[in-house]
Structures are given as C-alpha cells and as structure tokens.
Amino acid sequence: xxxxxxxxxxxxxxxxxxxxxxxxxxxxxxxxxxxxxxxxxxxxxxxxxxxxxxxxxxxxxxxxxxxxxxxxxxxxxxxxxxxxxxxxxxxxxxxxxxxxxxxxxxxxxxxxxxxxxxxxxxxxxxxxxxxxxxxxxxxxxxxxxxxxxxxxxxxxxxxxxxxxxxxxxxxxxxxxxxxxxxxxxxxxxxxxxxxxxxxxxxxxxxxxxxxxxxxxxxxxxxxxxxxxxxxxxxxxxxxxxxxxxxxxxxxxxxxxxxxxxxxxxxxxxxxxxxxxxxxxxxxxxxxxxxxxxxxxxxxxxxxxxxxxxxxxxxxxxxxxxxxxxxxxxxxxxxxxxxxxxxxxxxxxxxxxxxxxxxxxxxxxxxxxxxxxxxxxxxxxxxxxxxxxxxxxxxxxxxxxxxxxxxxxxxxxxxxxxxxxxxxxxxxxxxxxxxxxxxxxxxxxxxxxxxxxxxxxxxxxxxxxxxxxxxxxxxxxxxxxxxxxxxxxxxxxxxxxxxxxxxxxxxxxxxxxxxxxxxxxxxxxxxxxxxxxxxxxxxxxxxxxxxxxxxxxxxxxxxxxxxxxxxxxxxxxxxxxxxxxxxxxxxxxxxxxxxxxxxxxxxxxxxxxxxxxxxxxxxxxxxxxxxxxxxxxxxxxxxxxxxxxxxxxxxxxxxxxxxxxxxxxxxxxxxxxxxxxxxxxx
Amino acid sequence: xxxxxxxxxxxxxxxxxxxxxxxxxxxxxxxxxxxxxxxxxxxxxxxxxxxxxxxxxxxxxxxxxxxxxxxxxxxxxxxxxxxxxxxxxxxxxxxxxxxxxxxxxxxxxxxxxxxxxxxxxxxxxxxxxxxxxxxxxxxxxxxxxxxxxxxxxxxxxxxxxxxxxxxxxxx
Numbered sequence: 001x002x003x004x005x006x007x008x009x010x011x012x013x014x015x016x017x018x019x020x021x022x023x024x025x026x027x028x029x030x031x032x033x034x035x036x037x038x039x040x041x042x043x044x045x046x047x048x049x050x051x052x053x054x055x056x057x058x059x060x061x062x063x064x065x066x067x068x069x070x071x072x073x074x075x076x077x078x079x080x081x082x083x084x085x086x087x088x089x090x091x092x093x094x095x096x097x098x099x100x101x102x103x104x105x106x107x108x109x110x111x112x113x114x115x116x117x118x119x120x121x122x123x124x125x126x127x128x129x130x131x132x133x134x135x136x137x138x139x140x141x142x143x144x145x146x147x148x149x150x151x152x153x154x155x156x157x158x159x160x161x162x163x164x165x166x167x168x169x170x171x172x173x174x175x176x177x178x179x180x181x182x183x184x185x186x187x188x189x190x191x192x193x194x195x196x197x198x199x200x201x202x203x204x205x206x207x208x209x210x211x212x213x214x215x216x217x218x219x220x221x222x223x224x225x226x227x228x229x230x231x232x233x234x235x236x237x238x239x240x241x242x243x244x245x246x247x248x249x250x251x252x253x254x255x256x257x258x259x260x261x262x263x264x265x266x267x268x269x270x271x272x273x274x275x276x277x278x279x280x281x282x283x284x285x286x287x288x289x290x291x292x293x294x295x296x297x298x299x300x301x302x303x304x305x306x307x308x309x310x311x312x313x314x315x316x317x318x319x320x321x322x323x324x325x326x327x328x329x330x331x332x333x334x335x336x337x338x339x340x341x342x343x344x345x346x347x348x349x350x351x352x353x354x355x356x357x358x359x360x361x362x363x364x365x366x367x368x369x370x371x372x373x374x375x376x377x378x379x380x381x382x383x384x385x386x387x388x389x390x391x392x393x394x395x396x397x398x399x400x401x402x403x404x405x406x407x408x409x410x411x412x413x414x415x416x417x418x419x420x421x422x423x424x425x426x427x428x429x430x431x432x433x434x435x436x437x438x439x440x441x442x443x444x445x446x447x448x449x450x451x452x453x454x455x456x457x458x459x460x461x462x463x464x465x466x467x468x469x470x471x472x473x474x475x476x477x478x479x480x481x482x483x484x485x486x487x488x489x490x491x492x493x494x495x496x497x498x499x500x501x502x503x504x505x506x507x508x509x510x511x512x513x514x515x516x517x518x519x520x521x522x523x524x525x526x527x528x529x530x531x532x533x534x535x536x537x538x539x540x541x542x543x544x545x546x547x548x549x550x551x552x553x554x555x556x557x558x559x560x561x562x563x564x565x566x567x568x569x570x571x572x573x574x575x576x577x578x579x580x581x582x583x584x585x586x587x588x589x590x591x592x593x594x595x596x597x598x599x600x601x602x603x604x605x606x607x608x609x610x611x612x613x614x615x616x617x618x619x620x621x622x623x624x625x626x627x628x629x630x631x632x633x634x635x636x637x638x639x640x641x642x643x644x645x646x647x648x649x650x651x652x653x654x655x656x657x658x659x660x661x662x663x664x665x666x667x668x669x670x671x672x673x674x675x676x677x678x679x680x681x
Numbered sequence: 682x683x684x685x686x687x688x689x690x691x692x693x694x695x696x697x698x699x700x701x702x703x704x705x706x707x708x709x710x711x712x713x714x715x716x717x718x719x720x721x722x723x724x725x726x727x728x729x730x731x732x733x734x735x736x737x738x739x740x741x742x743x744x745x746x747x748x749x750x751x752x753x754x755x756x757x758x759x760x761x762x763x764x765x766x767x768x769x770x771x772x773x774x775x776x777x778x779x780x781x782x783x784x785x786x787x788x789x790x791x792x793x794x795x796x797x798x799x800x801x802x803x804x805x806x807x808x809x810x811x812x813x814x815x816x817x818x819x820x821x822x823x824x825x826x827x828x829x830x831x832x833x834x835x836x837x838x839x840x841x842x843x844x845x846x847x848x849x850x851x852x
Contacts, residue, residue, distance in 0.1 A: 041761060043730040044768040050714050050722060087760060113764040135707040135767040138714070 030145030031056035034078065038068040038096065039085040039111075044134065048083065051138045065091035072104050079106060080148045083132075086112035086119060094126045101127045107147035111136055161253035218260055225249060226260060235268075701773075708770030730769050737762045756785040 035057045039045045045061045052059040060079070062068040065088050072079060082100055086093035097108045110123040111132040123131040129147040132140050218226070229246035230238040240258035247257070698704045715722040741758045744751060763778035 041765050041768070042733055043726060043765045046726055046729055047711065047714075047768050050719065050726075054714060085764075087757075087764075113760065113767050134764055135710075135770065137707075137710060 030148075033057045033145050033148060034080045035059050035144070036068060036072065036079045036082045037061045037084075038065055038082065038088070038093075039063060040088045040090075041085065044085070044136075048136060048141070051136070051141050054138060055142050057141075064088075065093070065096045069096065069099055072100060072106070076104060081107045081109065081144055083109045083111060083144070086110055086114065086123070094122060097123075097126050097128055105151075107151050109144060109147065158253065158255045158259070161255045222247075222249060222252075223260075226257070226264070230261070230264070703771065703773045705770050705772040707767065711770060727769065730765055730771075733765055734762060737765075752785045756782055759785065 035052050037045060037048050037052070037059060039048065039061075040063050042063060045063060049059045049061045060071070062071065065084070068082070068084070072082070084093050084096055088096075093110055093112075097110065100106055100108050107129040108127070109130040109132060110128040111134055112119060113134040115133045120131050129151070130144070225247045226243060229243040232246055233239070233242050238261065240254045240261055243261065244252060244254050244257045699708075711723050711726060719725075737758055741755060741762070744755050744758065759778050759782045763775055763782070766774040766778060
C-alpha cells in the first residue's frame with residue numbers, strides 16, 4: 001500500500017535486486033530488502049512496518065490478502081520477501097502462501113499469535129520458509145534476509161547447472177550427488193520448481209514462456225517426458241540421473257529433474273493420501289465421477305462422442321481439462337490459455353502415471369495408449385486394474401462409472417487409481433476443468449487443463465502426454481475434492497497419477513494433498529479430472545481415451561494441436577507411474593504441474609482453437625482412456641492406442657468446453673484451488 | 682517543577698504497570714522503536730490499538746448478546762484481539778483473551794458470561810477513556826483516564842511513553 005523507503009541507506013529497489021544477478025551480495029545488503037507485510041490487524045501492521053524500517057528494509061504494508069496478491073502480480077520483481085499473517089478475514093494466510101509460492105516463488109514468512117503445533121506444521125507443509133509467533137520481536141525480523149539469500153542461492157545453483165548442460169550434455173549430468181540435490185531441493189522444491197517454470201529448458205518448449213530468469217520451465221511435454229521416464233524406471237527406482245538420461249532433453253539438468261521429481265512425488269503422495277483420507281475424498285472420489293459428470297456437463301462433452309472418437313484420449317482429456325481449466329484460468333494468476341491447458345494435461349498424464357506407479361501396472365511403459373481406441377474389451381481389464389488402483393480412489397472412480405456403464409466403469413476404475421490423487425480434483429465437478437490445472441500445477445487453471453487436454457488430443461500427444469492428460473484430470477479431480485482450496489496445488493496429478501495406478505499411491509498423496517494442496521503442491525488435481533473424464537466419457541471409449549494419456553497420439557488426429565503436445569504416450573504414461581514415488585513425488589508433481597502450466601500456456605494457443613470442438617471429446621475420451629491406461633495391464637494399453645480417437649474432434653470439443661465450461665473451472669484454478677466448490681458441476 | 686513532578690509520576694505509573702503485569706516486554710520494544718524520526722510512535726500505535734480494540738469489543742459484545750452464542754465467531758474476535766494485544770504488550774489483556782478463548786472452546790457460555798463481567802469492565806474502562814463507552818467500576822484502577830490530562834502529559838514530556846499508553850494498559 002505505501003511504499004516506504006527505508007531511512008537513509010536503503011538502496012533502491014533495483015539495487016537490492018542487483019545482487020541476484022550474481023552470487024555476491026551487494027554491500028548494503030540486507031538493507032534495502034523489499035518486504036511486503038500482509039496483516040489485517042492494523043496495530044500489528046504498523047508495528048511491523050516500523051520494525052522493518054528500523055532494520056533498513058523497504059517495507060510495503062497491506063491489510064488485505066487480495067490486494068497483496070495483486071500488488072505482487074503487478075510487479076513480479078518488486079518484492080524480495082513476504083510476511084503474512086495466518087488468520088485473515090478475506091483469505092486464509094496459507095492460501096496466500098500457496099499462491100505466492102506458485103506464482104512468484106518468493107519466500108514467505110507466516111506469523112500468528114497462535115503457536116499451536118498444528119498451525120506451525122501447516123506452515124511448514126505449505127512451504128512457508130519461516131513461522132514467527134506474535135508478538136514479533138525486531139530481532140526475529142533482522143534475519144529474514146537469510147531466506148531470500150537461500151532461495152536465490154538455490155536458484156542460481158540450478159541455473160548454473162542447466163547452463164552447463166546446455167552444452168548439450170545434459171543427459172549425463174552426472175551429478176555427483178543425485179540424491180543430494182534431491183534432498184537439497186526438498187526444501188526448495190518450490191523454488192526450484194518455480195524457477196524451472198520460468199526457465200526454458202529445452203527447445204521443445206518453444207511455446208513456453210520466455211525466460212526471464214534462467215529457470216526451467218516444465219512444459220507439458222517436458223513433464224510428460226518426465227513422467228514417462230519415471231514410469232519406465234519405476235516409481236521407486238526413478239532417480240534424477242536416470243530420468244534425465246531417459247528424457248534426453250538438452251539443457252535439462254539433473255537438479256531440475258531432481259526437484260521436479262520431488263514435487264511429483266509429493267503430488268503423488270498427496271493424491272493417494274488425499275483420496276484415502278478424506279471423507280471428502282470419497283465424496284470426491286465419486287468426484288471422479290462427478291468430475292466427469294462435471295466435465296461432461298461442463299462442456300457438454302459427450303463422452304459418448306468421445307468414446308466414439310475413441311482415440312482421442314489424451315487430447316480429449318486435455319481439452320476437457322483445458323476447458324475446465326480454461327475457465328479457471330482466468331482466475332489463476334497464470335493465464336493459461338487453452339493451449340496451456342493442454343500442456344498441463346500432458347504433464348498431468350505423466351504425473352498421473354506416477355500415481356499409478358503404484359499400481360505398477362503402468363510401469364510397464366506401455367504407452368498410454370490405453371485410451372486409444374481401445375475397444376471395449378479393454379475396459380474390463382482396465383476396470384480390473386483400475387479397481388486395484390482405485391482402491392484408494394474408491395468411490396470416485398465408481399462414480400465415473402456411473403456414466404457409462406461399462407465404459408464408464410472402466411473409466412471409473414481407472415479413474416480411481418488416478419483419482420486418488422485426483423480425487424481431490426474430482427470433488428468438484430469443476431474438477432474437470434481443474435484437472436488440467438491440477439495436474440500441472442495449481443496454477444494451472446482449468447484453462448490449462450483444457451489446454452493440456454487439447455494438446456493431448458490434438459496430437460501433440462504424440463508425446464504420450466496424451467495419456468497424461470487423461471489421468472491428470474482424474475487426479476486433478478480428486479484434488480478438488482480434498483480441498484476446496486487447493487486444487488491448484490494439489491493437482492500434481494500430472495505426474496503423480498499416471499492415471500490409474502497412481503491411485504493407490506495417491507491415497508496417501510491425496511491426504512497430503514489436501515493439506516498440502518493448499519500449500520503448494522500445486523499439482524492440480526487435474527489428473528482426477530481426466531480420470532473422471534475417462535470414466536464418464538465412455539465406457540468403451542475409455543480405452544481410447546486412455547490413450548490420451550499415453551500418447552496423445554492426438555497427433556494422429558488432432559493435428560491441429562500439434563506442437564506442444566507431442567505425445568509420447570507410452571513414455572509419458574509410464575513415467576507417470578514409475579515416478580509415482582509418491583512420497584516425494586508430490587513435490588515433483590507440483591513442479592511438473594507447474595511446469596506444465598507454463599508449458600501449457602505456451603502451447604499453441606492457436607491449436608486450442610481447433611480443439612475446442614474436439615477437446616470436449618478428447619477430454620472425455622482422454623479421461624476415460626487415461627484410466628484405462630493406468631491399469632497396468634498391458635493389454636489395455638496396446639489396444640487402446642490402436643484406436644485413434646477423433647482427436648481433433650475431441651480437442652475441439654474440449655476446447656469448446658473449456659471455453660465454455662472453463663468459467664466454472666476458474667474458480668478452481670485459483671491457485672488456491674479452494675474454489676473447487678465454485679465450479680459448477 | 683511541575684514538569685519534573687509529572688515526569689516522575691509518569692515514570693512511577695509506568696513502572697507500576699509493568700509490576701502489576703499489565704504490560705510486558707513487548708511494550709518496551711515499542712518504546713525502543715520510538716526515535717527522533719518517529720517521536721510519537723508509541724502513542725500512534727496505542728491509538729491505533731484503541732480504535733481497533735474498541736471495534737472488536739463492540740463486536741464481541743454484540744456477539745455475546747446473541748443466544749445461542751456463536752462460539753466460533755467469538756473465538757475469532759478474541760483471536761484478533763489477542764493478536765493486537767500481544768503486539769502492543771498488553772499482557773493482562775492478552776491473558777484475559779486467552780482465558781476467554783478457553784471458555785469459548787469449552788462452549789461454556791456460563792463461564793464465559795461470568796468471566797466477561799470483570800473482563801468487560803477492564804476493557805470498558807479503557808474505552809471509556811476515549812469517551813466511547815460509559816465508565817464502569819474498576820477494582821484495579823482508580824486512574825481516571827482524562828484525556829486532557831494525558832495530553833498535557835504528552836506535551837510536557839517529550840519522548841516519554843505517552844500517558845495514554847500507560848493508562849490504557851491499566852486495564
């Protein structure tokens with residue numbers, strides 16, 4: 001609200017940022033540190049302001065969270081650190097924390113008069129870098145600059161690594177300690193993730209946003225590749241080094257992968273945790289169904305249509321998600337056009353796979369073709385597999401089944417596994433839109449999901465993202481469930497829930513997701529959406545859709561999408577599974593999700609349009625398919641892929657939905673994902 | 682002469698606040714923040730606190746009128762009030778708030794109302810000082826919050842914690 005200048009010596013804002021460029025901190029540092037204080041208590045606000053000024057910081061105070069967020073958004077590099085109260089009337093402090101973490105990747109310090117262990121723990125899980133108990137003493141404020149330095153340091157470290165990789169050697173980033181970086185990133189996963197989001201890692205991601213700083217952007221495709229690699233390796237065995245090799249992406253560093261992996265694991269964990277836990281999840285689980293329902297209702301996707309198209313699994317899902325997401329995109333800070341959504345899905349799919357990793361089924365690297373035109377026969381199998389995975393998902397998937405009977409049941413089942421994580425997402429009908437977002441990142445608003453879906457459907461799915469898309473939706477869906485708020489965060493569906501298999505793993509994940517969703521996981525439950533989609537969409541078609549996740553062979557049909565979604569379904573799908581390391585995945589997932597978002601954003605916007613008609617279909621199909629894929633059953637996959645779903649149609653349908661339905665999704669996509677409720681089912 | 686006496690009196694009063702547990706260390710932090718650039722910092726902060734807490738107390742009062750009591754809401758108000766009070770260093774008020782919240786949690790309306798009596802008095806006293814509520818008896822304090830007197834104090838003693846602050850915390 002008021003920019004205050006520190007007395008005297010403060011360097012201007014610009015100078016305080018100078019130090020970022022290099023490791024050397026300017027002499028004046030920490031003087032001039034730009035702090036944003038958010039608290040609804042005016043007394044406390046004034047006191048803090050004075051204290052911070054005394055520390056020679058540049059203070060801006062704000063008594064409303066919304067205002068603070070808009071200030072941060074307007075001026076992305078305007079602040080170095082944020083201090084926020086926990087209890088605020090207009091927005092929960094943790095929600096704000098998540099938003100900031102996802103959108104701006106700034107260190108956030110929470111404070112409260114409440115020093116209960118639960119609350120403090122919540123701060124930790126949501127990613128706060130510190131928690132102060134009121135009354136706040138000036139001594140405590142004197143040291144807050146350490147958080148800023150720490151974060152920067154980690155970012156730069158990653159950047160440097162990427163830089164070296166860019167020589168073309170990325171694969172063998174033999175990082176001396178893969179594990180080290182993983183654990184090191186653990187604490188900063190958010191940071192690195194964010195960083196990655198911004199950084200353009202590979203050439204593949206042309207559409208990704210341009211770098212402002214050297215950050216890795218985990219685009220949908222990239223994420224799908226990631227998920228595929230993880231699936232291939234097996235969730236438990238996936239180590240950054242190997243993943244990096246498998247991915248074979250120039251410019252990607254092991255650290256990038258490591259942090260992404262963490263997020264993904266967290267995401268997966270959240271998905272599974274969430275699905276299991278919450279009663280909500282159950283209700284949500286059905287959410288998968290619900291989401292599907294929502295999805296269908298959202299854009300009037302006609303699962304049947306999708307099913308007909310068959311092959312549009314990934315794409316449709318993507319579109320669906322995108323559609324769903326699209327709506328929410330508006331909300332999210334990340335303006336993810338449909339296109340982006342697709343990306344999300346792509347990511348999501350891989351993520352979904354992660355979840356499925358549990359299931360193991362997926363790990364078979366079978367291309368997520370599950371969805372592709374797999375004839376209904378597949379369904380039964382998939383259903384079975386789904387069931388397995390769906391354990392955690394429970395009702396969610398089932399609900400999806402309601403949709404179609406067999407096909408739907410399949411989906412449901414599939415969705416279930418996926419939905420675990422997704423369950424969160426599913427909870428809200430809006431999930432569908434959410435899925436995309438959830439998958440990629442919390443940020444990924446529904447729009448993104450849509451985008452993702454679109455992508456998948458469109459053909460980009462060739463990367464297999466298609467598959468991801470589907471599942472992600474489911475995962476995403478589940479996401480919403482849990483938390484009303486966190487859709488965005490939790491949606492790590494992308495990676496974590498390769499769809500179905502993840503479900504189990506997700507159970508735990510979901511739980512986490514719930515709590516974490518808010519915070520940060522940021523993996524949009526988009527996965528769930530997919531699941532739902534899949535489920536709803538068609539029973540028989542599901543299989544086809546599944547392919548969506550697997551490979552968005554969309555390329556086959558949905559060429560319009562082209563580009564971003566390159567579906568390497570099998571890879572992606574598997575990655576999703578294998579990497580469902582749930583425990584750590586969530587984090588990665590979220591990272592991926594985020595990346596996806598960015599990726600999605602970039603994704604061909606133009607394509608999205610094509611998709612709209614198809615998207616819907618795609619989404620539907622995708623979701624369905626994804627589910628199918630998640631079932632490790634190999635059989636399903638192969639068959640699924642064979643079919644081509646009318647990706648184009650799906651995509652367009654999805655797109656349409658997105659555009660139309662996204663509105664509802666919007667709410668979901670608010671980073672906080674809390675808005676799930678708003679999404680009209 | 683008079684000024685010196687007033688200063689002394691003020692200092693004594695201030696010390697008594699600490700001794701009686703009305704104020705705690707946080708208040709000293711506030712005092713330390715005051716400097717030449719912000720000579721009336723403490724007074725400003727306390728004024729802000731008064732305003733905010735009056736509003737809160739009003740809300741609490743209204744909430745207490747309801748039947749049945751909305752514990753959640755009351756708890757929220759209390760939490761806010763507690764937060765403000767701790768930031769200022771109003772130890773006793775903080776303790777009262779905590780206790781009030783306990784009652785809220787227990788859902789013990791009976792207890793709350795009882796507790797409320799003396800608590801309200803304390804608060805009312807302070808608010809009254811601002812002319813916002815009618816005075817009530819105070820057991821702990823005979824200090825009359827006389828605005829004019831306080832202002833006189835403020836003018837006369839530069840840099841001393843405002844008399845207002847002292848009085849207020851006598852709640």
